[in-house]
Amino acid sequence: MQTIFSIAVDALAYGMVLFVISIGLSVTMGLMRVVNLAHGAFAMIGGYIASYAAHDLGLGYAVAVVAAVVATIIIAIPLERFLYRQIYGAPELTQVLMTIGITFCVIGIANYAMGPTLKTIPLAAALQGSADLGFRTIPVHRLFVILCGLVVAVSLWFAIDRTSFGVKLRASVDDAAMAAALGVRTEIIYAVSFAVAVGLAAFGGVVGAELLPVEPYYALRYMVTFLVVVSVGGAGSIPGALIACLLLGAIDTTGRYLMPEFGEFFFYLAVIAIICIFPRGLAGRAK
Amino acid sequence: MSPVFEVANLRKAFGGLAVTNDVSLAMAPGDRVALIGPNGAGKTTFVNLVTGNLSPDSGEVRLGGETVTAVNAIGRVKRGLVRSFQVTRLFQDMTPAEHVGLAILQRNGKTRKMFGNFLSMPDVMAEIDDLLGKLGLTPLMNRKVSEIAYGQQRLLELAVALALKPKVLLLDEPAAGVPQSDTGRIEQALADLPGDLAVLMIEHDMDLVFRFAKRVIVLAAGAIIFDGLPADVTRNARVREAYLGNYANASHIA
Amino acid sequence: MALVMNKENEGLPHRRGFVSRDLAGIMVIIAVAAVGYFAFPDNLALLTRMITIALLVLSLDLVTGYCGVATLGHAALFGSGAYAAGILSAHYGVNDPLLMLLAGIAGGAASGLLSGAIILRAHGLPQLVLSIALIHLFHEFANKASSWTGGSDGLSGIAPDPIFGLFEFDLYGQTAFFFGTALLLVVFALLRLLVRSPFGMLCRGIRQDPLRIRAMGGSPKAALIRMYVISGAVAGVGGALNAISTQVVGLDSLSFTQSAEALVMLVLGGTGSLFGALSGTIIFMLFEDYVSAANPFHWLTMVGALLIAVVLFAPKGLYGTAAALIVRRREQR
Amino acid sequence: DTIKVGVIGPFSGPFALQGKNFKAGIDAYMAVNGSKVGNDTVEIVYRDVPQADPAQSKALAQELIVKEKVQYLAGFYFTPDAMAVTPILKQGNVPMVVMNAATSAIVTKSPLVVRTSFTTWQTSTPIAKVAFDAGVKKVISVVSDYGPGIDAENAFKTGFEKAGGQVVEAIRMPLATNDFSPIMQRIKDSGAEGVFAFLPSGPTTLGFVKAYNENGLKAAGIKFFAPGDLTRESDLPALGDAALGIQTTFHYAVSHDSPENKAFVAAATKAIGNKAELSFPAVSAYDGMYVIYKMIEATGGKQDAEKAVDAVKGLAWVSPRGPVSIDPESRHITQNIYLREVAKTDDGTYINKEVKTFEKQGDPGLAAAK
Amino acid sequence: MPAISLEVDNLSAGYGPTRVLESISFSVPAGARLAVLGRNGMGKTTLLATLAGQTRRYHGHIRLGDLDVTAASSAARAHKGLGYVPQTRCIFPTLTVEENLFVGLKARPKTVLEEAYVMFPRLKERRRNLGNQLSGGEQQMLSTARTILGRPSVLLLDEPLEGLAPVICEELMAAFAELAKSGDMTILLVEQRIQSALDFADQVVILERGRLAWAGTPTDLSKDHEAVETFLGVGGLH
Numbered sequence A: 001m002q003t004i005f006s007i008a009v010d011a012l013a014y015g016m017v018l019f020v021i022s023i024g025l026s027v028t029m030g031l032m033r034v035v036n037l038a039h040g041a042f043a044m045i046g047g048y049i050a051s052y053a054a055h056d057l058g059l060g061y062a063v064a065v066v067a068a069v070v071a072t073i074i075i076a077i078p079l080e081r082f083l084y085r086q087i088y089g090a091p092e093l094t095q096v097l098m099t100i101g102i103t104f105c106v107i108g109i110a111n112y113a114m115g116p117t118l119k120t121i122p123l124a125a126a127l128q129g130s131a132d133l134g135f136r137t138i139p140v141h142r143l144f145v146i147l148c149g150l151v152v153a154v155s156l157w158f159a160i161d162r163t164s165f166g167v168k169l170r171a172s173v174d175d176a177a178m179a180a181a182l183g184v185r186t187e188i189i190y191a192v193s194f195a196v197a198v199g200l201a202a203f204g205g206v207v208g209a210e211l212l213p214v215e216p217y218y219a220l221r222y223m224v225t226f227l228v229v230v231s232v233g234g235a236g237s238i239p240g241a242l243i244a245c246l247l248l249g250a251i252d253t254t255g256r257y258l259m260p261e262f263g264e265f266f267f268y269l270a271v272i273a274i275i276c277i278f279p280r281g282l283a284g285r286a287k
Numbered sequence B: 001m002s003p004v005f006e007v008a009n010l011r012k013a014f015g016g017l018a019v020t021n022d023v024s025l026a027m028a029p030g031d032r033v034a035l036i037g038p039n040g041a042g043k044t045t046f047v048n049l050v051t052g053n054l055s056p057d058s059g060e061v062r063l064g065g066e067t068v069t070a071v072n073a074i075g076r077v078k079r080g081l082v083r084s085f086q087v088t089r090l091f092q093d094m095t096p097a098e099h100v101g102l103a104i105l106q107r108n109g110k111t112r113k114m115f116g117n118f119l120s121m122p123d124v125m126a127e128i129d130d131l132l133g134k135l136g137l138t139p140l141m142n143r144k145v146s147e148i149a150y151g152q153q154r155l156l157e158l159a160v161a162l163a164l165k166p167k168v169l170l171l172d173e174p175a176a177g178v179p180q181s182d183t184g185r186i187e188q189a190l191a192d193l194p195g196d197l198a199v200l201m202i203e204h205d206m207d208l209v210f211r212f213a214k215r216v217i218v219l220a221a222g223a224i225i226f227d228g229l230p231a232d233v234t235r236n237a238r239v240r241e242a243y244l245g246n247y248a249n250a251s252h253i254a
Numbered sequence C: 001m002a003l004v005m006n007k008e009n010e011g012l013p014h015r016r017g018f019v020s021r022d023l024a025g026i027m028v029i030i031a032v033a034a035v036g037y038f039a040f041p042d043n044l045a046l047l048t049r050m051i052t053i054a055l056l057v058l059s060l061d062l063v064t065g066y067c068g069v070a071t072l073g074h075a076a077l078f079g080s081g082a083y084a085a086g087i088l089s090a091h092y093g094v095n096d097p098l099l100m101l102l103a104g105i106a107g108g109a110a111s112g113l114l115s116g117a118i119i120l121r122a123h124g125l126p127q128l129v130l131s132i133a134l135i136h137l138f139h140e141f142a143n144k145a146s147s148w149t150g151g152s153d154g155l156s157g158i159a160p161d162p163i164f165g166l167f168e169f170d171l172y173g174q175t176a177f178f179f180g181t182a183l184l185l186v187v188f189a190l191l192r193l194l195v196r197s198p199f200g201m202l203c204r205g206i207r208q209d210p211l212r213i214r215a216m217g218g219s220p221k222a223a224l225i226r227m228y229v230i231s232g233a234v235a236g237v238g239g240a241l242n243a244i245s246t247q248v249v250g251l252d253s254l255s256f257t258q259s260a261e262a263l264v265m266l267v268l269g270g271t272g273s274l275f276g277a278l279s280g281t282i283i284f285m286l287f288e289d290y291v292s293a294a295n296p297f298h299w300l301t302m303v304g305a306l307l308i309a310v311v312l313f314a315p316k317g318l319y320g321t322a323a324a325l326i327v328r329r330r331e332q333r
Numbered sequence D: 001d002t003i004k005v006g007v008i009g010p011f012s013g014p015f016a017l018q019g020k021n022f023k024a025g026i027d028a029y030m031a032v033n034g035s036k037v038g039n040d041t042v043e044i045v046y047r048d049v050p051q052a053d054p055a056q057s058k059a060l061a062q063e064l065i066v067k068e069k070v071q072y073l074a075g076f077y078f079t080p081d082a083m084a085v086t087p088i089l090k091q092g093n094v095p096m097v098v099m100n101a102a103t104s105a106i107v108t109k110s111p112l113v114v115r116t117s118f119t120t121w122q123t124s125t126p127i128a129k130v131a132f133d134a135g136v137k138k139v140i141s142v143v144s145d146y147g148p149g150i151d152a153e154n155a156f157k158t159g160f161e162k163a164g165g166q167v168v169e170a171i172r173m174p175l176a177t178n179d180f181s182p183i184m185q186r187i188k189d190s191g192a193e194g195v196f197a198f199l200p201s202g203p204t205t206l207g208f209v210k211a212y213n214e215n216g217l218k219a220a221g222i223k224f225f226a227p228g229d230l231t232r233e234s235d236l237p238a239l240g241d242a243a244l245g246i247q248t249t250f251h252y253a254v255s256h257d258s259p260e261n262k263a264f265v266a267a268a269t270k271a272i273g274n275k276a277e278l279s280f281p282a283v284s285a286y287d288g289m290y291v292i293y294k295m296i297e298a299t300g301g302k303q304d305a306e307k308a309v310d311a312v313k314g315l316a317w318v319s320p321r322g323p324v325s326i327d328p329e330s331r332h333i334t335q336n337i338y339l340r341e342v343a344k345t346d347d348g349t350y351i352n353k354e355v356k357t358f359e360k361q362g363d364p365g366l367a368a369a370k
Numbered sequence E: 001m002p003a004i005s006l007e008v009d010n011l012s013a014g015y016g017p018t019r020v021l022e023s024i025s026f027s028v029p030a031g032a033r034l035a036v037l038g039r040n041g042m043g044k045t046t047l048l049a050t051l052a053g054q055t056r057r058y059h060g061h062i063r064l065g066d067l068d069v070t071a072a073s074s075a076a077r078a079h080k081g082l083g084y085v086p087q088t089r090c091i092f093p094t095l096t097v098e099e100n101l102f103v104g105l106k107a108r109p110k111t112v113l114e115e116a117y118v119m120f121p122r123l124k125e126r127r128r129n130l131g132n133q134l135s136g137g138e139q140q141m142l143s144t145a146r147t148i149l150g151r152p153s154v155l156l157l158d159e160p161l162e163g164l165a166p167v168i169c170e171e172l173m174a175a176f177a178e179l180a181k182s183g184d185m186t187i188l189l190v191e192q193r194i195q196s197a198l199d200f201a202d203q204v205v206i207l208e209r210g211r212l213a214w215a216g217t218p219t220d221l222s223k224d225h226e227a228v229e230t231f232l233g234v235g236g237l238h
């Protein structure tokens, strides 16, 4: 019994980490319809900046997180302006090509600038150590990530479903030309959404770094994971992404506990089963 | 004559909205029926149910006496039930010639052939030429669909349906977006259809409806409220109120 | 004055154009192979490798370019072919290259059937993810079945006999190169016929609007699965050639990386055209080979820059954009 | 004349750090010993195989032999890459010096293969004795599910059971595991007193070690044993305090205390640029170059693979890692394996501190395969 | 002489390399109702799309009131008072009816959605449905309502009657006439039902192969049988 609880806690924590790291991709991919394989690259940039701020500049954890998010967005602005703007509405494969190209460049540059070794982000004192849940202990940091995940989920859902910005964003994505003809300044909408997505990527990269450590190949290593959880949830759906992360987190965790040697099989079989049953993802809407 | 096409007690609801509410009708070979009704009455839905693109909540569809309710859309096409789409659905980077060619090959069961080409099949080419010529599309036959105007795409939509040589043809607003100058071509094409073909046409252009139809069915809120001769429909008060408006007053009916 | 109606008297399309392009295509392949042979006589192994990958990319083009199936798992077909050919030789001692080739084709086609049956259950992004899941399963399976596949150490002990008992697969790679070129020519010629056959046209239609095809009485699913099997056979030819020419099969041949790389090459050249697939492969691999030899530590950055540049300046892929330019030139005359 | 040596390794991609170490070791050797052997000048030609890719490895090897006319092949980080090249050595008349690939069987694939690195069997066997001597009788083995991991599992199990201990469970987990919490739960539930782990050096080791601490295994007194891949020097700064006290056995620690090693580290640091990036592949490359130089000497610069290999059979010298020799039978390196413990030095850096030496260890893996 | 609200000067435009419109010039006074006629594929849609800023322009000028909007983006033109109802309707498929309308509001308060519902009660019934679940006619209503909600001063209508029931067509044409009169709205109407168009308009232009082939009043046109025959291909009007 205790073991079951224990696994459940691990599953929840892992699912939430997945959620925080990949939700930004759900925004770019589901809402802006850009298959942004460079999502991990932005997460990684965030991680590097936070690591640099905390290690080399000696800033506190909170400051480092904010600095990482802000700086990553600043780095992303010219990329949006000159590269991403060219591929909005382009065929998926073109987007894949461009964003893989960006990823490669970011990896190369990170490797050159930061070296090939692992980078860590020292946690704030309050997030270190473990909390006692009664039947087991759990790293405080994981609780923090769970909280972050919930906050991000609720605020994103609100922004997209309930605000006029959200409506305009979805309209621009459905038919940019028509939205513009109705007076929606699509470039601004896109730029802001992109900034949000990149900010979320950076945030996820930083708070998830305990599990997915920052190194130059981060961007490629976890690309598939991000892509999978977002699509299983149904790209663009915040609740869908949340459910998918929790579900896949649970399957992965239990699978790894019960039969670690078949861990991959469980995970990917589950992915195939879910998509065969829900061909548009768990919460995907018809196009 | 026994009906080639029959629907019995068809029902379909989306959420709480009954879009098709106990519809039954039958068509004999050679029928020319117009299905009219207010926007959102359920006409397109009816076509989707009949063709198997949607599955009904209850009811039956019969083709040539055989119940096809359980047959999928493809099977129904193969049994001679063909439709056109209200919003054109064409292959953007293929040419009209290829569209019609593909339809003919599909009809002949030749699309499994992995060698050869329709350009080398004189019979197919002749048929393409003939069909596109009738609809005035010959000059455009080798242009990509994405480059031809919407009205011409509508004509091509019809050409594709005709190329399948159906027994029952369902046309969803074939003339919408086609200018008056060209509706003539559509009418001519319809007039040239084999006499034993049953045609059901949805259309909001009443001039065309009255020139074409030998029988008019009016659908409102998912139910048939009128089924009879064109001459009678303009006199039906319910139809006038729900659908025709002042059209009935004008002396359009020749 | 280029008003659109000025083409009114255009007659029926002509076949001559196609046939002459086929011949041209074959001539081009032969010419490129000859240039490769004489320019890099000491580097035939690399050229052979290019041919194997070209077969994979061609096979990918069949489903992605012609049928619109998004897949990042196509190496499953390639790898299955490679393992089928390799296992035949390493475990059963059947070393005839032609038999190994047949095994590769069968293996590729079988896994094409399996992949197709699964991948075709979704569209767009979920489809892409299905393919990713599938390639991971294949990879994991091959890793687990190490008594057959050698696992992560690779399947070694493949020893193909000389072709027709005459031409040995030697260190200089001549035999492998000519064998590969011959295979590529045959495959290319067959595919040219295929893509504009009635079946090929049906597939193009399916790519654009499967629902329309259904309304015409065609079954997209059945057609796509057939195409997947054909594609598997082509990838299997590539896989078998890989096993025969390198005499090892590694897990990488059924990896996500290999699949993704193939897709990148295809899009780089231009989807939906056999020449696009070929040129994408050649350009990417030459670029990779050249840059990684010149500066291994930074080649990734440069490849990235190449991909970005292609999207910016040749959005239809290198071949696709060039072809479009030529067509436009011709039209303006 | 110029004698070319072709080196194949991962110089880009996720394993670029390993390739960088190859290059650092080679550069260091040539900086110390010059690039001349007799009248011949040694020239290195690098070829990049970013990830395990035997087909590419073979194509490049062929190119090196046919086009670049190299007389020696060296490098090979991954086993399949090395395996792929063995069939052409004879025809190419080229010896191959393996500078990393750690599966025992490689040397059996061709008589022209010499290995100056280690095998996973070699480094994982002694730790079994360490564990048993530390009073641990029940151990759970946790390894990455691929060739080297399975080798490690078998090596440990064989050694530990021979010593009288019991491996209560053997878990293989996928290489791409991000979250190790469930594994830690398994370890706890198994009732083992110690855990033997093999993960290839790199990012995942960090998560594993952290999970070991954070899930309370360390606190519960479950001891941790591993071969040295898990505490590669370049990963240590990231592992930080979490790794303190972890015991590993390995053939080389950058902190090894000997004049040979001091000289090597100085030269290799200069070559690699940043001492923190230096780790085990560098020393294998350094020694590999030693072997190649010896071969060149023995053949007088002429291309004669057989003679070259014969010349180094039984060769013994003092490497930066300690005294080593080439076993004439297997052509694999016989060397000391050290028990090390992760420690923090006065200047705040982390090292693998050698605490015990197992002398003259051969490769038990080959024997096990028979 | 009323102020000019839309002026087109020597405009050429098309798609990529294909030029469709050739040197078109005309001007429309404020409050006018201009019918744009022409056979299939003659460039009517292209003309409206170019005015709305959606196709490639090669040269020429477009003025909206006193402003030169030639270089302005589509969105900027919308904010300057241009409203466009495209022929293909362009409903946002994943937005609900209400959200679709909302996009057209520009800065107006949400409460004015009622205006649209008064004009098309059908939309109110379906307001929670997604755009792609609507019937063809409902989509047409939504497209028109959405643009009108933005209170444009110049309204471009591309075949707004297509797919609508006759009774709705009548109501809609009456509503357009009302808007033009009371709302000081200038309307450009492309319509295949020539009679409806002529009943509505006070000016007519005819496009023939991308050029302006004829201009005048509806009365002129009904007298000019030759023009009707050659440009519209219909044998006389009734």
Ligand SMILES: Nc1ncnc2c1ncn2[C@@H]1O[C@H](COP(=O)(O)OP(=O)(O)OP(=O)(O)O)[C@@H](O)[C@H]1O
Pocket (backbone or CB within 6 Å): B014, B015, B017, B019, B037, B038, B039, B040, B041, B042, B043, B044, B045, B046, B086, E126, E129, E133, E134, E135, E136, E137, E138, E163
């Ligand atoms: N998938 C769906 N979900 C919910 N409602 C739907 C769906 N499809 C259609 N409807 C609704 O059902 C009703 C009937 O639609 P249908 O398309 O059949 O109308 P129609 O008679 O063809 O109208 P029109 O003449 O405007 O084309 C409409 O009100 C439409 O909004």
Ligand SMILES: Nc1ncnc2c1ncn2[C@@H]1O[C@H](COP(=O)(O)OP(=O)(O)OP(=O)(O)O)[C@@H](O)[C@H]1O
Pocket (backbone or CB within 6 Å): B146, B147, B148, B149, B150, B151, B152, B177, B179, C004, C005, E015, E018, E020, E038, E039, E040, E041, E042, E043, E044, E045, E046, E047, E087
């Ligand atoms: N995207 C496009 N690319 C190239 N040419 C196009 C494109 N769209 C339209 N055309 C061409 O421009 C010409 C004018 O088309 P347009 O749609 O403006 O005609 P229209 O007068 O609105 O016709 P309709 O009455 O059928 O709607 C047509 O000949 C068409 O072939």
Ligand SMILES: CC(C)C[C@H](N)C(=O)O
Pocket (backbone or CB within 6 Å): D077, D078, D079, D080, D100, D101, D102, D103, D120, D148, D200, D229
């Ligand atoms: C443990 C690693 C150093 C082993 C190496 N990757 C090999 O394939 O042999």
Ligand SMILES: [Mg+2]
Pocket (backbone or CB within 6 Å): B043, B044, B045, B086, B172, E135, E136, E137
């Ligand atoms: Mg309809």
Ligand SMILES: [Mg+2]
Pocket (backbone or CB within 6 Å): B149, B150, E044, E045, E046, E087, E158
């Ligand atoms: Mg138009």
